[in-house]
Amino acid sequence: QENPYMCNNECDASTQELAHPPELMYDPEGRNPMTFWQSTSWKKYPKPLLINITLSWNKTIELTDDIVITFESGRPEQMIIEKSLDYGQTWQPYQFYATDCLEAFRMEPKTTHDLTQHTVLNIICTEEYSRGYVWKHDKMVRFEIKDRFALFAGPRLHNMASLYGQLDTTKNLRDFFTITDLRIRLLKPATRETAVDEQNLSRYFYAISDINIRGRCKCNLHANNCVYANGKLSCECEHNTTGPDCGRCKKNYQGRPWSAGSYLPVPKGTANICNPSICALGDCECFGHSNRCSYIELLNTVICVSCKHNTRGQHCELCRLGYFRNASAELDDENVCIECNCNLFGSVHDRCNDTGYCDCKEGASGPKCDECLPGYLWHRGCRPSVCDNELLRCQNGGICHNNMQCECPAAYTGILCEKLKCEKEAGGCGSNSGQGPLSQSSLLLLTALLGVSRLLTL
Numbered sequence: 001q002e003n004p005y006m007c008n009n010e011c012d013a014s015t016q017e018l019a020h021p022p023e024l025m026y027d028p029e030g031r032n033p034m035t036f037w038q039s040t041s042w043k044k045y046p047k048p049l050l051i052n053i054t055l056s057w058n059k060t061i062e063l064t065d066d067i068v069i070t071f072e073s074g075r076p077e078q079m080i081i082e083k084s085l086d087y088g089q090t091w092q093p094y095q096f097y098a099t100d101c102l103e104a105f106r107m108e109p110k111t112t113h114d115l116t117q118h119t120v121l122n123i124i125c126t127e128e129y130s131r132g133y134v135w136k137h138d139k140m141v142r143f144e145i146k147d148r149f150a151l152f153a154g155p156r157l158h159n160m161a162s163l164y165g166q167l168d169t170t171k172n173l174r175d176f177f178t179i180t181d182l183r184i185r186l187l188k189p190a191t192r193e194t195a196v197d198e199q200n201l202s203r204y205f206y207a208i209s210d211i212n213i214r215g216r217c218k219c220n221l222h223a224n225n226c227v228y229a230n231g232k233l234s235c236e237c238e239h240n241t242t243g244p245d246c247g248r249c250k251k252n253y254q255g256r257p258w259s260a261g262s263y264l265p266v267p268k269g270t271a272n273i274c275n276p277s278i279c280a281l282g283d284c285e286c287f288g289h290s291n292r293c294s295y296i297e298l299l300n301t302v303i304c305v306s307c308k309h310n311t312r313g314q315h316c317e318l319c320r321l322g323y324f325r326n327a328s329a330e331l332d333d334e335n336v337c338i339e340c341n342c343n344l345f346g347s348v349h350d351r352c353n354d355t356g357y358c359d360c361k362e363g364a365s366g367p368k369c370d371e372c373l374p375g376y377l378w379h380r381g382c383r384p385s386v387c388d389n390e391l392l393r394c395q396n397g398g399i400c401h402n403n404m405q406c407e408c409p410a411a412y413t414g415i416l417c418e419k420l421k422c423e424k425e426a427g428g429c430g431s432n433s434g435q436g437p438l439s440q441s442s443l444l445l446l447t448a449l450l451g452v453s454r455l456l457t458l
Protein backbone atom coordinates (compact mmCIF):
# COMPACT_ATOMS: atom_id res chain seq x y z
CA GLN A 1 0.00 0.00 0.00
CA GLU A 2 3.09 2.21 -0.26
CA ASN A 3 2.61 3.39 3.27
CA PRO A 4 5.83 3.24 5.29
CA TYR A 5 4.25 2.24 8.57
CA MET A 6 1.65 -0.19 7.35
CA CYS A 7 2.57 -3.73 8.06
CA ASN A 8 3.40 -5.76 5.05
CA ASN A 9 4.83 -9.07 6.09
CA GLU A 10 4.76 -8.43 9.77
CA CYS A 11 1.08 -8.77 10.72
CA ASP A 12 0.30 -11.54 13.14
CA ALA A 13 -2.96 -11.62 15.03
CA SER A 14 -1.52 -14.05 17.58
CA THR A 15 1.38 -11.79 18.57
CA GLN A 16 0.50 -8.76 20.63
CA GLU A 17 3.02 -6.41 18.99
CA LEU A 18 2.02 -7.43 15.48
CA ALA A 19 -1.73 -7.78 16.00
CA HIS A 20 -4.29 -5.19 14.91
CA PRO A 21 -7.41 -6.00 16.91
CA PRO A 22 -10.66 -3.98 16.75
CA GLU A 23 -9.92 -2.16 20.05
CA LEU A 24 -7.33 -0.09 18.20
CA MET A 25 -10.19 1.70 16.46
CA TYR A 26 -11.23 3.36 19.70
CA ASP A 27 -8.10 3.62 21.83
CA PRO A 28 -6.86 7.13 22.62
CA GLU A 29 -4.80 8.47 19.75
CA GLY A 30 -1.98 10.97 19.85
CA ARG A 31 0.91 8.63 19.45
CA ASN A 32 2.75 8.44 16.19
CA PRO A 33 2.26 6.24 14.30
CA MET A 34 -1.41 5.71 15.03
CA THR A 35 -2.71 2.41 16.25
CA PHE A 36 -5.12 0.73 13.91
CA TRP A 37 -7.31 -2.25 13.34
CA GLN A 38 -6.64 -4.17 10.16
CA SER A 39 -8.89 -6.66 8.42
CA THR A 40 -7.82 -9.81 6.67
CA SER A 41 -6.71 -9.31 3.08
CA TRP A 42 -8.88 -9.80 0.03
CA LYS A 43 -7.50 -13.26 -0.59
CA LYS A 44 -10.79 -14.69 -1.75
CA TYR A 45 -11.16 -12.21 -4.59
CA PRO A 46 -13.48 -11.97 -6.53
CA LYS A 47 -15.71 -13.00 -3.63
CA PRO A 48 -16.49 -9.70 -1.88
CA LEU A 49 -14.54 -8.75 1.24
CA LEU A 50 -17.44 -7.90 3.55
CA ILE A 51 -16.92 -6.67 7.09
CA ASN A 52 -19.34 -5.18 9.58
CA ILE A 53 -18.20 -2.99 12.44
CA THR A 54 -21.01 -2.63 14.94
CA LEU A 55 -21.04 -0.16 17.79
CA SER A 56 -23.69 -0.65 20.47
CA TRP A 57 -24.29 1.72 23.34
CA ASN A 58 -27.20 -0.15 24.86
CA LYS A 59 -28.58 3.34 25.38
CA THR A 60 -30.25 5.90 23.20
CA ILE A 61 -27.74 8.49 22.02
CA GLU A 62 -28.26 11.83 20.33
CA LEU A 63 -25.52 12.70 17.87
CA THR A 64 -24.12 16.19 18.26
CA ASP A 65 -21.25 16.21 15.78
CA ASP A 66 -20.00 14.51 12.63
CA ILE A 67 -19.13 10.83 12.72
CA VAL A 68 -15.53 10.60 11.53
CA ILE A 69 -13.85 7.34 10.57
CA THR A 70 -10.12 7.46 9.88
CA PHE A 71 -8.80 4.88 7.47
CA GLU A 72 -5.16 3.88 7.41
CA SER A 73 -5.78 1.77 4.35
CA GLY A 74 -7.26 3.51 1.37
CA ARG A 75 -10.84 4.56 1.99
CA PRO A 76 -13.23 1.82 0.86
CA GLU A 77 -14.63 1.98 -2.63
CA GLN A 78 -18.00 0.96 -1.26
CA MET A 79 -19.42 1.20 2.21
CA ILE A 80 -22.63 1.98 4.08
CA ILE A 81 -23.18 3.50 7.50
CA GLU A 82 -26.32 2.19 9.11
CA LYS A 83 -28.13 3.05 12.31
CA SER A 84 -30.51 1.34 14.68
CA LEU A 85 -32.92 2.96 17.09
CA ASP A 86 -34.11 -0.27 18.68
CA TYR A 87 -30.91 -1.80 20.05
CA GLY A 88 -30.00 -3.56 16.83
CA GLN A 89 -33.29 -5.22 15.99
CA THR A 90 -33.82 -3.17 12.85
CA TRP A 91 -31.39 -1.15 10.81
CA GLN A 92 -31.75 1.78 8.46
CA PRO A 93 -29.08 3.20 6.17
CA TYR A 94 -27.62 6.53 7.21
CA GLN A 95 -25.45 7.15 4.19
CA PHE A 96 -23.98 5.33 1.22
CA TYR A 97 -20.38 5.82 0.12
CA ALA A 98 -18.89 4.75 -3.20
CA THR A 99 -16.40 5.75 -5.86
CA ASP A 100 -19.33 5.32 -8.24
CA CYS A 101 -22.74 5.64 -6.58
CA LEU A 102 -24.70 4.70 -9.69
CA GLU A 103 -22.74 1.55 -10.25
CA ALA A 104 -22.56 0.49 -6.62
CA PHE A 105 -26.02 1.43 -5.33
CA ARG A 106 -27.94 2.78 -8.34
CA MET A 107 -28.10 6.14 -6.64
CA GLU A 108 -27.29 9.58 -7.98
CA PRO A 109 -24.19 10.92 -6.26
CA LYS A 110 -24.98 13.78 -3.91
CA THR A 111 -23.39 15.74 -1.12
CA THR A 112 -24.95 17.23 1.99
CA HIS A 113 -24.87 20.58 0.20
CA ASP A 114 -27.64 19.28 -2.04
CA LEU A 115 -29.89 18.86 0.99
CA THR A 116 -32.48 21.41 2.12
CA GLN A 117 -34.68 21.68 5.21
CA HIS A 118 -37.26 19.66 3.33
CA THR A 119 -34.91 16.91 2.19
CA VAL A 120 -32.72 16.77 5.28
CA LEU A 121 -33.97 13.30 6.13
CA ASN A 122 -33.15 11.92 2.67
CA ILE A 123 -30.54 9.22 2.57
CA ILE A 124 -27.86 10.03 0.03
CA CYS A 125 -24.94 8.31 -1.65
CA THR A 126 -21.79 10.38 -1.73
CA GLU A 127 -18.57 10.00 -3.69
CA GLU A 128 -16.79 12.62 -1.61
CA TYR A 129 -15.03 10.20 0.70
CA SER A 130 -14.21 7.28 -1.51
CA ARG A 131 -11.77 8.63 -4.01
CA GLY A 132 -8.10 9.24 -3.53
CA TYR A 133 -5.63 7.22 -1.63
CA VAL A 134 -3.73 7.60 1.56
CA TRP A 135 -3.06 11.28 1.70
CA LYS A 136 -2.81 13.05 4.94
CA HIS A 137 -6.18 14.79 4.67
CA ASP A 138 -7.78 12.14 2.64
CA LYS A 139 -8.06 9.43 5.24
CA MET A 140 -11.41 10.37 6.70
CA VAL A 141 -14.91 9.30 5.96
CA ARG A 142 -17.57 11.52 7.46
CA PHE A 143 -21.21 11.38 8.21
CA GLU A 144 -22.05 15.04 8.28
CA ILE A 145 -24.24 15.92 11.25
CA LYS A 146 -23.25 19.58 11.38
CA ASP A 147 -24.06 20.25 7.73
CA ARG A 148 -27.55 19.02 8.47
CA PHE A 149 -27.81 21.10 11.64
CA ALA A 150 -26.71 24.09 9.59
CA LEU A 151 -29.82 23.84 7.46
CA PHE A 152 -31.73 25.07 10.52
CA ALA A 153 -29.14 26.88 12.58
CA GLY A 154 -27.33 28.72 9.80
CA PRO A 155 -23.90 27.99 8.25
CA ARG A 156 -21.97 28.77 11.42
CA LEU A 157 -24.57 27.23 13.73
CA HIS A 158 -25.13 30.64 15.31
CA ASN A 159 -28.90 30.15 15.61
CA MET A 160 -29.10 26.95 17.62
CA ALA A 161 -32.43 28.09 19.08
CA SER A 162 -33.95 27.64 15.67
CA LEU A 163 -32.53 24.12 15.44
CA TYR A 164 -33.71 23.22 18.94
CA GLY A 165 -37.14 24.56 18.12
CA GLN A 166 -37.27 22.29 15.09
CA LEU A 167 -35.99 19.29 17.05
CA ASP A 168 -38.57 19.97 19.71
CA THR A 169 -41.52 19.92 17.40
CA THR A 170 -40.46 17.43 14.73
CA LYS A 171 -40.12 13.88 15.97
CA ASN A 172 -38.75 12.57 12.66
CA LEU A 173 -35.96 15.09 12.75
CA ARG A 174 -35.18 14.29 16.37
CA ASP A 175 -35.15 10.57 15.63
CA PHE A 176 -32.87 11.08 12.63
CA PHE A 177 -30.04 12.17 14.90
CA THR A 178 -30.82 9.54 17.52
CA ILE A 179 -29.27 6.07 17.61
CA THR A 180 -28.73 3.11 19.89
CA ASP A 181 -26.33 1.34 17.54
CA LEU A 182 -24.21 2.18 14.55
CA ARG A 183 -22.98 -0.24 11.92
CA ILE A 184 -20.25 0.39 9.37
CA ARG A 185 -20.58 -2.02 6.51
CA LEU A 186 -17.37 -2.28 4.51
CA LEU A 187 -18.25 -3.68 1.09
CA LYS A 188 -15.24 -3.16 -1.15
CA PRO A 189 -11.70 -2.15 -0.21
CA ALA A 190 -9.69 0.51 -1.99
CA THR A 191 -8.06 -0.79 -5.17
CA ARG A 192 -6.48 2.48 -6.28
CA GLU A 193 -8.88 2.78 -9.18
CA THR A 194 -6.97 0.26 -11.24
CA ALA A 195 -7.76 -3.31 -12.02
CA VAL A 196 -7.31 -5.62 -9.09
CA ASP A 197 -3.85 -7.12 -9.04
CA GLU A 198 -4.72 -10.75 -8.56
CA GLN A 199 -1.09 -11.70 -8.05
CA ASN A 200 -0.88 -9.41 -5.06
CA LEU A 201 -4.16 -9.70 -3.17
CA SER A 202 -2.55 -9.03 0.21
CA ARG A 203 -2.45 -5.38 -0.87
CA TYR A 204 -6.22 -5.10 -0.45
CA PHE A 205 -7.71 -4.81 3.01
CA TYR A 206 -9.37 -2.34 5.37
CA ALA A 207 -7.55 -0.58 8.19
CA ILE A 208 -9.11 1.92 10.58
CA SER A 209 -7.23 3.84 13.23
CA ASP A 210 -10.10 5.78 14.77
CA ILE A 211 -13.84 6.10 14.88
CA ASN A 212 -15.00 9.37 16.40
CA ILE A 213 -18.60 9.73 17.40
CA ARG A 214 -19.82 12.59 19.51
CA GLY A 215 -23.18 12.54 21.11
CA ARG A 216 -24.96 12.73 24.37
CA CYS A 217 -27.27 10.40 26.18
CA LYS A 218 -30.86 10.92 25.25
CA CYS A 219 -32.45 11.87 28.57
CA ASN A 220 -35.42 13.79 27.21
CA LEU A 221 -34.05 16.96 28.82
CA HIS A 222 -34.70 15.49 32.25
CA ALA A 223 -31.05 14.96 33.26
CA ASN A 224 -27.85 16.94 33.42
CA ASN A 225 -25.61 13.90 33.65
CA CYS A 226 -25.24 10.53 32.06
CA VAL A 227 -23.06 8.06 33.91
CA TYR A 228 -21.34 4.85 32.96
CA ALA A 229 -21.79 2.29 35.69
CA ASN A 230 -22.03 -1.50 35.76
CA GLY A 231 -21.24 -1.62 32.08
CA LYS A 232 -24.15 0.62 31.26
CA LEU A 233 -24.79 4.21 30.34
CA SER A 234 -27.71 5.75 32.13
CA CYS A 235 -29.20 9.18 32.62
CA GLU A 236 -29.19 10.66 36.10
CA CYS A 237 -32.86 11.48 35.86
CA GLU A 238 -34.30 14.54 37.56
CA HIS A 239 -37.77 16.11 37.52
CA ASN A 240 -39.17 12.94 39.19
CA THR A 241 -38.54 10.91 36.03
CA THR A 242 -37.01 7.47 35.64
CA GLY A 243 -36.06 4.89 33.00
CA PRO A 244 -32.86 4.65 30.91
CA ASP A 245 -33.90 7.74 28.93
CA CYS A 246 -35.90 9.40 31.76
CA GLY A 247 -38.86 8.44 29.63
CA ARG A 248 -41.33 7.81 32.44
CA CYS A 249 -42.60 9.45 35.59
CA LYS A 250 -41.41 7.85 38.81
CA LYS A 251 -43.85 5.83 40.85
CA ASN A 252 -46.03 8.12 42.93
CA TYR A 253 -45.24 10.98 40.56
CA GLN A 254 -47.92 10.33 38.03
CA GLY A 255 -49.82 13.50 38.81
CA ARG A 256 -49.94 14.19 35.10
CA PRO A 257 -48.81 12.35 31.97
CA TRP A 258 -45.07 12.19 31.31
CA SER A 259 -43.73 14.59 28.77
CA ALA A 260 -40.22 15.32 27.50
CA GLY A 261 -38.57 18.54 28.51
CA SER A 262 -38.69 21.23 25.87
CA TYR A 263 -36.29 23.81 24.50
CA LEU A 264 -39.31 26.02 23.99
CA PRO A 265 -39.97 28.73 24.75
CA VAL A 266 -36.47 30.03 24.04
CA PRO A 267 -34.29 30.63 25.95
CA LYS A 268 -35.34 28.97 29.20
CA GLY A 269 -37.39 26.10 27.86
CA THR A 270 -39.89 24.05 29.83
CA ALA A 271 -38.96 21.36 32.34
CA ASN A 272 -42.25 19.43 32.24
CA ILE A 273 -41.65 18.03 35.70
CA CYS A 274 -43.58 14.95 36.84
CA ASN A 275 -45.94 15.88 39.66
CA PRO A 276 -46.55 13.75 42.74
CA SER A 277 -49.62 11.57 42.65
CA ILE A 278 -50.29 11.83 46.35
CA CYS A 279 -49.97 15.42 47.14
CA ALA A 280 -51.05 18.45 49.02
CA LEU A 281 -54.37 20.09 48.48
CA GLY A 282 -54.35 21.99 45.24
CA ASP A 283 -51.72 19.95 43.38
CA CYS A 284 -54.03 17.03 43.04
CA GLU A 285 -56.89 18.31 40.93
CA CYS A 286 -59.97 17.36 42.91
CA PHE A 287 -61.62 20.78 43.05
CA GLY A 288 -61.06 20.88 46.78
CA HIS A 289 -63.24 17.87 47.47
CA SER A 290 -60.29 15.58 48.25
CA ASN A 291 -56.63 16.00 49.05
CA ARG A 292 -55.62 12.53 48.06
CA CYS A 293 -54.94 11.01 44.64
CA SER A 294 -54.09 7.51 43.56
CA TYR A 295 -52.32 6.37 40.44
CA ILE A 296 -54.08 3.61 38.51
CA GLU A 297 -51.31 1.88 36.61
CA LEU A 298 -53.62 -0.06 34.32
CA LEU A 299 -55.17 3.15 33.00
CA ASN A 300 -52.03 5.25 33.43
CA THR A 301 -54.09 7.85 35.12
CA VAL A 302 -54.51 9.54 38.47
CA ILE A 303 -57.81 9.65 40.28
CA CYS A 304 -59.01 11.47 43.37
CA VAL A 305 -59.65 9.29 46.38
CA SER A 306 -62.57 9.74 48.82
CA CYS A 307 -64.30 12.67 47.18
CA LYS A 308 -66.27 14.64 49.77
CA HIS A 309 -69.29 16.95 49.55
CA ASN A 310 -71.30 14.28 47.70
CA THR A 311 -68.99 14.40 44.68
CA ARG A 312 -67.43 11.57 42.71
CA GLY A 313 -65.33 11.06 39.54
CA GLN A 314 -61.66 11.19 38.58
CA HIS A 315 -61.42 14.79 39.72
CA CYS A 316 -64.46 14.82 42.04
CA GLU A 317 -66.11 16.70 39.22
CA LEU A 318 -69.36 14.72 39.21
CA CYS A 319 -72.18 14.33 41.73
CA ARG A 320 -72.86 11.10 43.57
CA LEU A 321 -75.98 9.17 42.67
CA GLY A 322 -78.92 10.77 44.42
CA TYR A 323 -77.41 14.24 43.96
CA PHE A 324 -77.41 16.71 41.10
CA ARG A 325 -75.21 19.58 40.03
CA ASN A 326 -75.98 22.95 41.56
CA ALA A 327 -75.97 25.13 38.46
CA SER A 328 -75.27 28.29 40.43
CA ALA A 329 -72.23 26.88 42.25
CA GLU A 330 -68.65 26.51 40.95
CA LEU A 331 -67.06 23.05 40.79
CA ASP A 332 -65.00 23.77 43.88
CA ASP A 333 -67.99 24.91 45.94
CA GLU A 334 -68.88 22.74 48.91
CA ASN A 335 -72.50 22.94 47.83
CA VAL A 336 -71.88 21.92 44.24
CA CYS A 337 -74.05 18.82 44.62
CA ILE A 338 -77.65 19.03 45.83
CA GLU A 339 -79.61 16.04 47.08
CA CYS A 340 -82.28 14.87 44.63
CA ASN A 341 -84.79 14.40 47.46
CA CYS A 342 -87.02 12.20 45.34
CA ASN A 343 -90.20 11.23 47.13
CA LEU A 344 -89.75 7.76 48.49
CA PHE A 345 -93.24 6.62 47.40
CA GLY A 346 -93.70 8.57 44.22
CA SER A 347 -90.32 7.87 42.58
CA VAL A 348 -88.94 4.86 40.79
CA HIS A 349 -85.56 5.36 42.52
CA ASP A 350 -83.68 8.02 44.40
CA ARG A 351 -81.75 9.37 41.41
CA CYS A 352 -82.58 12.49 39.45
CA ASN A 353 -81.48 14.15 36.22
CA ASP A 354 -79.17 17.17 35.81
CA THR A 355 -81.95 19.57 36.71
CA GLY A 356 -83.06 17.68 39.81
CA TYR A 357 -86.11 15.98 38.33
CA CYS A 358 -86.88 12.50 39.63
CA ASP A 359 -88.27 9.49 37.73
CA CYS A 360 -91.92 9.22 38.77
CA LYS A 361 -94.03 6.12 39.14
CA GLU A 362 -97.38 5.91 37.31
CA GLY A 363 -99.74 8.59 38.49
CA ALA A 364 -97.09 10.67 40.26
CA SER A 365 -95.77 13.99 39.01
CA GLY A 366 -93.79 17.05 40.00
CA PRO A 367 -89.99 17.46 40.18
CA LYS A 368 -89.80 15.28 43.26
CA CYS A 369 -92.76 13.00 42.30
CA ASP A 370 -94.71 14.10 45.35
CA GLU A 371 -97.81 15.22 43.46
CA CYS A 372 -100.51 13.18 41.73
CA LEU A 373 -101.91 13.41 38.24
CA PRO A 374 -105.72 13.96 37.89
CA GLY A 375 -107.60 10.75 38.68
CA TYR A 376 -104.98 9.75 41.25
CA LEU A 377 -104.89 10.32 44.93
CA TRP A 378 -101.97 10.47 47.31
CA HIS A 379 -101.84 7.60 49.69
CA ARG A 380 -98.23 6.46 50.21
CA GLY A 381 -97.80 7.24 46.55
CA CYS A 382 -100.39 8.06 43.96
CA ARG A 383 -103.29 5.62 43.84
CA PRO A 384 -106.04 5.70 41.23
CA SER A 385 -109.32 7.08 42.56
CA VAL A 386 -111.89 4.49 43.67
CA CYS A 387 -114.88 6.70 43.43
CA ASP A 388 -115.75 10.19 42.39
CA ASN A 389 -118.79 12.21 41.50
CA GLU A 390 -118.66 11.59 37.77
CA LEU A 391 -117.56 8.25 36.34
CA LEU A 392 -117.14 6.18 39.46
CA ARG A 393 -120.23 7.02 41.38
CA CYS A 394 -121.13 5.03 44.45
CA GLN A 395 -124.29 3.09 43.83
CA ASN A 396 -127.43 2.50 45.87
CA GLY A 397 -127.06 5.63 47.93
CA GLY A 398 -123.44 5.06 48.88
CA ILE A 399 -121.32 8.14 49.59
CA CYS A 400 -117.86 8.64 48.10
CA HIS A 401 -115.44 9.27 50.91
CA ASN A 402 -112.20 11.09 49.97
CA ASN A 403 -112.37 9.40 46.55
CA MET A 404 -110.98 6.34 48.28
CA GLN A 405 -113.96 4.50 49.53
CA CYS A 406 -117.70 4.21 49.06
CA GLU A 407 -119.56 4.26 52.31
CA CYS A 408 -122.41 1.92 51.53
CA PRO A 409 -125.89 1.73 53.09
CA ALA A 410 -126.23 -1.22 55.42
CA ALA A 411 -127.79 -3.57 52.86
CA TYR A 412 -125.10 -3.08 50.23
CA THR A 413 -121.53 -3.93 49.76
CA GLY A 414 -118.93 -4.01 46.98
CA ILE A 415 -116.49 -1.34 45.95
CA LEU A 416 -119.25 0.89 44.60
CA CYS A 417 -121.94 -0.58 46.88
CA GLU A 418 -123.20 -2.42 43.84
CA LYS A 419 -123.95 -5.74 45.62
CA LEU A 420 -126.63 -6.66 48.05
CA LYS A 421 -125.19 -7.73 51.33
CA CYS A 422 -126.36 -11.29 52.19
CA GLU A 423 -126.37 -13.00 55.57
CA LYS A 424 -125.29 -16.25 54.06
CA GLU A 425 -123.13 -16.26 51.00
CA ALA A 426 -124.34 -19.60 49.68
CA GLY A 427 -127.97 -19.51 48.62
CA GLY A 428 -129.01 -16.58 50.80
CA CYS A 429 -129.11 -14.17 47.94
CA GLY A 430 -129.86 -16.76 45.37
CA SER A 431 -133.52 -15.88 45.04
CA ASN A 432 -132.71 -12.24 44.66
CA SER A 433 -130.04 -12.62 42.09
CA GLY A 434 -130.88 -10.67 38.99
CA GLN A 435 -133.21 -8.50 40.98
CA GLY A 436 -130.58 -6.22 42.39
CA PRO A 437 -130.41 -2.61 41.44
CA LEU A 438 -127.61 -3.25 38.99
CA SER A 439 -128.24 -5.29 35.88
CA GLN A 440 -125.78 -7.93 34.76
CA SER A 441 -124.52 -5.75 31.94
CA SER A 442 -123.77 -2.77 34.16
CA LEU A 443 -121.79 -5.05 36.50
CA LEU A 444 -119.65 -6.14 33.56
CA LEU A 445 -119.07 -2.51 32.69
CA LEU A 446 -117.96 -1.81 36.22
CA THR A 447 -115.53 -4.66 36.18
CA ALA A 448 -113.97 -3.31 33.04
CA LEU A 449 -113.72 0.20 34.48
CA LEU A 450 -112.01 -0.84 37.63
CA GLY A 451 -109.66 -3.33 36.12
CA VAL A 452 -108.11 -6.21 37.93
CA SER A 453 -104.94 -4.38 38.93
CA ARG A 454 -106.87 -1.59 40.53
CA LEU A 455 -108.76 -4.04 42.62
CA LEU A 456 -105.51 -5.54 43.72
CA THR A 457 -104.17 -2.21 44.94
CA LEU A 458 -107.08 -1.89 47.28
Ligand SMILES: [Ca+2]
Pocket residue numbers: 024025026027028029034035036208209210
Ligand atom coordinates in the same frame (compact mmCIF):
# COMPACT_ATOMS: atom_id res chain seq x y z
CA1 LIG B 1 -6.28 3.90 17.20
